[in-house]
Amino acid sequence: MVDTPLRLSAEEMRRLGYRAVDEVVEHLATLRERPVGSPPVRERIEGLLDVGLPDGPSDPIEVLAEAVGRVREFIVHTDHPRFLAYIPGPSTYVGAVADFIASGLNVFAGQWLVGSGPAIMERIVIDWLRTLCGLPDTGGGLFVSGGTMANLVAVHAARSESADDGGLIYVTSQTHSSIRKGLRFLGFGPDQLRVVGTDESHRMDLVSLKEQIACDRRGGYQPLCVVATAGTTNTGAVDPLDELADLCADHGLWLHVDGAYGAAAVLSDRGGDLLKGLGRADSIALDPHKWWYQPYEVGCVLVRDETTLIDAFSMNAEYLRETRHGSGPLNYYDLGPQLTRGFRALKLWMSLKTFGLDEFRKAVERGMALAEHAQDLLLKGDRWEVVTPAQLAILTFRPRVPDARPEAVDSVTRRIAAGTLEDGFALVLTTEIDERPVLRLCITHPETTVGDIEETIALLERLADEAVATQGLR
Template sequence: MNSAVHEQNNEIIALMRDFVDYVKDFYEHLSDYPVIRSADAKVLERVSRQTIPDAERPLCEVYQELLQDVYSNTLLAQHPRSFSCIPSTASLLSWMGDVMTNAFNPHDSCWINAPAIALIEQKLIRWMCDLAGYPEEGGGLFVSGASMANLTALTAARDARLHWDERNIAVIYVSEQTHASVSKGLHIIGFDRSQIRVIPADADFRMDMECLAQAVAEDLRIGKRPFAVVASVGTTNTGSIDPLTEIAALCRRYDMWMHIDGAFGASALLSEQQRKNLAGIAYSDSLSWDAHKWMMQTYGCGMVLVRNQATLVHSFAAHPEYLRDSESGGTGIEFWDLGPELTRPARCLKLWLTLQVMGAKKMGEVIDHACNLAQLVEWEIDKLPDWEIVSHAQLGIVNFRYAPAGTDESERNAWNRRISKEITAGGFAQVFTTELHDKTVLRMCTINPQTTESDILNTIRNFVILAGSI
């Protein structure tokens, strides 16, 4: 090896040893950090002054710069008091899997490139298909996240249910609580907004079955082709689960594809307590599931599962001449035949490592812990005279608001926005608002396994103090 490269490699390894200690310290004291560490004006000024240099720079200097100015100024989505959006639950085990995988950089596109990795991916996909209740023909693959999983599954739905000349009259049904990535995906695969029917949600934020049945009947009457329904297991706003078995029955009756966006909620299949609420997943045609949401993985770890893997092959298989020598065997189907990507990182390995070390039972307990904490929030808010629960604790999400009697709606909305801004700006906890049936509410997603009961109680205490200062 060239001696300059050898010398640089030594320096890289020394810095990485230092980095490992830095990471250990960071995770051990995570709870003491403010939940958002925003870059101040000086840092942004330093970063914006930088250019791509012509000449070399010392590695150590670039390393320190990145550590101080870039990595240190982010929202800490994995902080135990980060309750906004779907917070990260990433564990050091997943990080270790990431580091190991990235060091070897396997090209996880086909069997011949990395047969043991391919086996592991297939095993994980099979295990998840079993949890979902899919038959032998089921399958799927790892993708970057639920947005890609939704896009991939909806492509399969379109190709399985529609003839080319039916695409213009096709309609698909989502609920008012369906995640925006679904309509984005539909747009990408060629559907117009007017082809998406948004079905109202009931008082529990579940797709209203009567409205859905009426919409399908009306579309048939006017000559449209209803071809798919997108149900959610764990809506982003409230954690609600759509009426899966009823939706499945309607889909069967009208030959519609049933897709489930289980981005965060599908992980509840691992919980003994929650699994019964998700039983209808078994009737669906496809399922999106993110391990980077509730299975303690770093970002970029999602899965798309289908009831029949042949539907993915039908939509995505390609056999260009430059890949012929890599089409080896194994099952005869390569990962590039199952989705839009060719080059893929081995996303499955960090999840494999995590599950091997933790075991699936403990992962189920992570789900239960989150649901119990959301229930605790609900009980505590219920005790406060001027506060109301707007959406009950479901799959680790609960929505509530400060709403003293005799005040008007616009005042309440403004106060809850202010409480959210102030608690987040103070750095103690991150809690964002959302809107439910025209009310601005505070939303807490309590899925981080490091979150304790005292994190919850102290956050609620802070709400009360902030509301008292209004």
């Protein structure tokens, strides 16, 4: 090591960096041959990792090897082609390299004076996404840590436009929990939330929404914002965005669309039809670390009128005066909650430029087609009941167990999910629909194959047989 605190020599930096690249490439090249993961056991992990704070130095290559080994051993790989649970995180290597560059150059993307190039690059990527979503050029937005933060920023912008802090927010039972969390964080009371009904496809029911708004107005309340979802986490359902946009326009309400999962479907023609009306929203949350194939963390909030973000977030401080000088300063601290912020836009900029939009489009379409194929396979025999059909690459189903009571079927369903985690070949977990557990597939990895899906279903059938036998149901 060189004799300067906290520095490696140029040679050591290269050695460490090249080794890191080798480790990541090895990870990506061999991932599909390895298990998706295994159940975490806290005592074991702590026993191995908690070895105390070192005073003295260690060889950086050894430290890296230990870190990679431990991290790889103790994560479930959300980027595995057979990780079919939650919302997978199939990131691209290009995005990971971009993150390395952004932190290697330690880009400060919060203000103009020190980050003008990155600010313009962020603006360019935001414009790409805004255009894809159909928002007008009065719009804008910024990158944040994820969908939760994007939703929070949007709801804060909605409230800032309103004269009344007591405005009501309309959601459904299928709205992502991050909205409720965000409302609490922003100081909304539980009495400001209205949960309206859904139709048989788990989409926001317009009649129920209209009745609730009318009832609230009669009661002297001030409706503020409808939160629609473009691709719910449970079933992939898309709320009727076009009709909701009409209704919000008629009632002077802010329409926020949580497209953290599903907005990526605008890339495909079919998805574009399903998401009709998306571009009429006042704000949209989307999540490039989900179906736009970027490494964590990157979420994005887009608004129809950029001044709404400025009204909500702009700040002034004497020590930031110079950041407002120069030609056309673009200070992202004026548009969102952070001052210091990393250069999240770079990964999407590099990935989109490297692969081109058509490759992204193909990958999104592939996910949707595979979910439909999985549905066909499940419906072929008499072993499975499809509970909600393949929508935006999400499908839910449960085992058919002849003569079994619903509770017994539910227990088999949960055992199958637990069994996939123990087995490690593929991960399929549960959610609940109408208060009963269902198995759920979410297929967004561009490298998932038909063979992966067939073998996963075969695994589920074996686990179902075992669960049925263990419970003495046959």
